[in-house]
Amino acid sequence: MNDILRPNRDPVLSRPTRVRYHVLAASCSLALIAYIHRVGFAHAGTYLKREFGFQDSEWGMVMAAFLISYAVFEIPWGVLGDWLGARHLITIMALGWSLLTAAVALVKFVPLTMWLGMSLPLLLLLFLRFVFGIFQAGAFPTFSRIMADWMSSRERGSAQGAIWMCSRIGGALAPFVLVVLIEDLTITWEMSFVVISSLGLVWCAFFWPWFRNRPEDMPQVNAAEQAVITAGHGATADAGHRHLPWSRILRCRSVWFLCFTYGCGGFSGNFFVTLLPAYLRDHRGLTPREMQWLSGLPLACGVLACLGGGMISDWIIRRTGNRRWGRRIMGMIGTAGAGLCLLATNWVEDVRLLGLLLCLTFVGNDLGMGPAWASCADVGERFAGTIGGAMNMFANLTGALAAVIAGFLFGGVFVVAGQTVLGNELVFWIFACSYWMACLCWLGVDVTKPVRIPGITATR
Numbered sequence: 105m106n107d108i109l110r111p112n113r114d115p116v117l118s119r120p121t122r123v124r125y126h127v128l129a130a131s132c133s134l135a136l137i138a139y140i141h142r143v144g145f146a147h148a149g150t151y152l153k154r155e156f157g158f159q160d161s162e163w164g165m166v167m168a169a170f171l172i173s174y175a176v177f178e179i180p181w182g183v184l185g186d187w188l189g190a191r192h193l194i195t196i197m198a199l200g201w202s203l204l205t206a207a208v209a210l211v212k213f214v215p216l217t218m219w220l221g222m223s224l225p226l227l228l229l230l231f232l233r234f235v236f237g238i239f240q241a242g243a244f245p246t247f248s249r250i251m252a253d254w255m256s257s258r259e260r261g262s263a264q265g266a267i268w269m270c271s272r273i274g275g276a277l278a279p280f281v282l283v284v285l286i287e288d289l290t291i292t293w294e295m296s297f298v299v300i301s302s303l304g305l306v307w308c309a310f311f312w313p314w315f316r317n318r319p320e321d322m323p324q325v326n327a328a329e330q331a332v333i334t335a336g337h338g339a340t341a342d343a344g345h346r347h348l349p350w351s352r353i354l355r356c357r358s359v360w361f362l363c364f365t366y367g368c369g370g371f372s373g374n375f376f377v378t379l380l381p382a383y384l385r386d387h388r389g390l391t392p393r394e395m396q397w398l399s400g401l402p403l404a405c406g407v408l409a410c411l412g413g414g415m416i417s418d419w420i421i422r423r424t425g426n427r428r429w430g431r432r433i434m435g436m437i438g439t440a441g442a443g444l445c446l447l448a449t450n451w452v453e454d455v456r457l458l459g460l461l462l463c464l465t466f467v468g469n470d471l472g473m474g475p476a477w478a479s480c481a482d483v484g485e486r487f488a489g490t491i492g493g494a495m496n497m498f499a500n501l502t503g504a505l506a507a508v509i510a511g512f513l514f515g516g517v518f519v520v521a522g523q524t525v526l527g528n529e530l531v532f533w534i535f536a537c538s539y540w541m542a543c544l545c546w547l548g549v550d551v552t553k554p555v556r557i558p559g560i561t562a563t564r
Contacts, residue, residue, distance in 0.1 A: 120329040123322055127254045128263050130311055131247050132270040134198060137303045138243050139274030139377075140281060141205045142170075144300050145233075147282040147381045147399065151293035152211065156225050160386070164511015167378040168504035169230045173237030175500035179493040181242025185249040189317035194246045195308050200239035202304030207232055209294035245493060253318055256335050268473065269407050275377060276404035283396040356555045358483045359491055361548030363498040366476055368542035369439060370499025371506045372446065372535040373469045376402055378507050379514075380462075387514060387528055390455065398459045402466035409467040413438065414474020428552050431479045435472035436546045442468030443539030450529045468539075472546075482551035491555075502538075509534065 146167075153163050185193050211232075214225045222230075247267055255263045285296040319325045319333050353359055375383075376399075384395045413434045421430035445465040452458045477492065484491035509531075516527035 118326050118328040120332050121324060121326045123325045123329060124254045124256075124319070124333060127250065127315065128266065130307075130315065131250055131263075132267055134194070134243070134304075134307055134311075135247065135267045135271040136274035136277075137198075137307055138201070138240060139271045140278045140300055140303065141201060142240065143275040143278035143377050143403070144282050145205070145208065145297075146378055147279045147395075148286065148293050148296045149208075150381050150385050150395075151286065152208070152229075153382060153386075155293075156211075156216075156223070158226060159511075160382070160514040161508075161511040162222075162226055163382055164379065164507045164509075164514075166226075166229050166233055167507040167511075170233040170237040170240075171374060171378070171500045171504035171507060173234045174241045175497045175504065177238045177241035178245060178497050178500070179490070182245030182248070182490075182493050185242065185246040190246050190250045190253070191312065191315050191317050193242065194250070195312040197239045197242045197246070198304045198311075199308050201236050202301045202308070204232055204236040204239065205304070206298045206301035208297045212294045244496070248492070254333060256333050268410050272403050272406045272410060272470070276400045276407070279381070279396045279400040283392055287392050352555050353484075353491065356483065356553075358479075358549050358551065358553060359494070359555065361545050362476065362479055362483065362491065363495050365435065365439075365472075365542045365545035365549065366495040367498030367502045368538045368545060369469060369472065369476075371502035371538040372442070372542075373466075374500070374503030374506060375510065375535060376462075376466055376469075378503070379510055383510075383514065383528075388458070394455055398455070398462060401459060402462045405463045406466050406470040409438075409470035410473045412474075413471035414478060417475040417478060427482070428550055431475045431482065431551050432546045432549060435475045435549075436543045438468040438471030439539045439543040439546070440468075441471075442466075443536040443543070446532055446539065447536035450532050472542075479549055479551050483549070483554050506535070506538075 149163075149166075152158075158166075181193075181197075208229070211225045211228055214228050217224050219227060244267075251263050251267075281300065282296055285291045285299060286293060291299065316322045319330050380402075381395055381399045384390045384398055385392075390398065417430055417434045420433060421427050424430065442465045445461045445468060449458055449461050449465075452461060476495070480492045480495060513527035513531050518525050518527060518530060520530065
């Protein structure tokens with residue numbers, strides 16, 4: 105009788121539960137919130153920038169502070185996530201960056217006095233954005249840890265694609281959310297930061313009591329779903345950070361060129377999530393509504409480009425059997441086109457045409473996202489997480505450098521090779537050249553030659 109009443113846990117006879125998809129949905133929702141917080145600062149911050157009279161160079165420093173800490177702490181968070189598990193760590197991170205988003209409102213109440221050659225509001229903002237970057241740096245490495253534990257090997261690619269897609273959706277929504285709060289609901293810029301910070305706090309309140317690090321620790325997961333999740337995990341179960349083959353990784357040419365191409369792309373691409381709103385408002389003279397559309401639509405277009413670039417790359421490989429060019433070609437086409445479109449904005453005055461060129465630029469930028477991360481997996485195999493962290497570190501360090509350079513050049517007039525050049529135009533020449541450098545660096549990426557460790561790395 106007891107056997108009849110006991111729930112059936114036989115993976116063959118039971119229908120798998122779908123808790124892993126709930127975990128994926130939770131990860132996707134936090135990726136969306138993370139980008140609303142990240143990109144939302146760039147939009148609401150334009151009001152803050154104008155109120156305190158921050159110069160472009162100072163605003164570039166604020167953006168660089170976030171990107172530097174984000175880059176430096178990405179790999180350490182990933183290692184910590186592998187050691188401690190994701191549940192407590194991702195909750196601490198989301199709670200931390202949400203509270204820091206709300207804390208930006210404190211800048212309003214800081215006296216306008218000078219210290220160390222800078223105003224106290226600027227110093228506080230630099231500190232808040234630096235610490236904000238520390239907390240956000242661990243989000244995507246920890247998502248990778250969650251997907252490794254919760255998704256089957258055949259579902260991880262789609263799961264990671266869904267997370268990146270939601271991050272782009274969050275970035276696209278951010279300007280609309282902030283403009284509605286500030287312009288339509290007439291909420292002050294400082295209160296808008298408090299409002300959007302509540303998204304992360306609510307997420308933490310639901311996630312932490314429910315989530316567990318591993319499927320076997322979740323009562324809602326039946327044996328059938330556990331069998332689905334663990335299928336194929338044995339091939340990578342023994343890989344970990346404690347046995348990282350640094351010498352082999354550092355001697356791999358494709359690893360370096362992946363970092364270079366992602367770094368050159370990040371130098372230009374980070375402009376869209378850092379300085380674009382301020383540029384549109386202060387140097388193009390656009391209204392808040394126009395700024396809302398022209399800064400949100402490029403990221404919305406990136407949603408389709410992220411998916412399309414990876415799918416086309418896989419299709420080329422299936423049709424031709426050439427894995428080397430199947431990965432390279434979309435990244436090269438995307439970065440070459442992005443450079444041309446971004447450079448063309450120098451000679452465009454019409455707002456609609458400017459918006460089109462910005463959208464095409466970001467489409468080109470994101471066409472290479474899928475192939476780049478697929479190449480990371482192809483080259484890194486069991487060590488793809490470490491190489492992915494290195495790629496992203498390069499991209500954010502170069503993005504920080506670009507923010508400082510652009511902040512210095514915007515609004516200035518310079519003499520280059522005997523010719524007078526406006527700083528605004530020079531910025532986009534530099535960005536275009538960086539995209540074209542990324543295009544050339546793709547030629548050094550050969551996914552048919554992965555990092556191989558005798559006795560550890562499987563032969564393809």
